[in-house]
Amino acid sequence: MTSESSPTARRRTASTRRRRVRAIGLGALGALIVVIFGFTLWANSPYRADRTATLEVFGNPAISVSTVDEGVLLEPVGDAAATGEQVGLVVVPGARVDAWAYLYQMSGIVEQSGVTVLITRPPLNLAFFDLRGLDELTTAAPGVExxxxxxxxxxxxxxxxxxxxxxxxxVVLLGSYCANDLSDTGLAVLSVAAENDGLTELETISDTADLLPGDARFEVIEGANHAAFGDYGPQSGDGERTITSAQMREQLTALLAELVR
Known part of the structure; x- marks a missing residue:
């Protein structure tokens, strides 16, 4: 029997292999931890809401703002409160955008049409990590019909x-589109695009239009960009914005009001 095939040699070979496998496993685990840590850090550093825009909503006597388990709730108060059948709108934020960043743009429909608005707060600031259904969100405003x-x-x-x-x-699509087929649902669909959107291009919205009902309404807000649907500052890769936040709110409010009526 040669030394290479002796029990001692085989044990040494097996031990070497185990060390290699362990080293590879530890290296892969370390790389995975780094990836997870980096992703978590990235996801938890969202585009923050503009303070001035947010405070304007908090100072509006026609709107009540509260933090609830389901998200951020905006309700009409006093003369702005809805009469008769109450209407609600659930708003899902864009990736890594602070829920509070949508407060000002969504406040117009609350003040002028008495609509209750719930802005969700997805885990890790990413919508696809929020697996709640609509019935788990509408509990925030049980009076809405x-x-x-x-x-x-x-x-x-x-x-x-x-x-x-x-x-x-x-359904209201704000600088967005559907990836699933809603064409036979009979839902009222409003697609609002931004003229200078550098992240969701008008061509993409057009290419996916067949996934929506045939009577879906398509609107483009001139001078707006992707980030104009909220108030959180410039976004990487976006186009130029040439309208003010107040102008954006006015146009968006008019479109939303017509839909909910």
């Missing part, structure tokens, strides 16, 4: 998925 779903960017894709299995009257 009719619900619509809205979503910005990635949030719109998530809203479309939610709408497929929910009792909802319509």
């Amino acid at each position: 009719r619900w619509f779903l809205a979503g910005h960017s990635l949030g719109g894709v998530r809203a479309c998925l939610m709408a497929q299995d929910a009792e909802v009257e319509g």
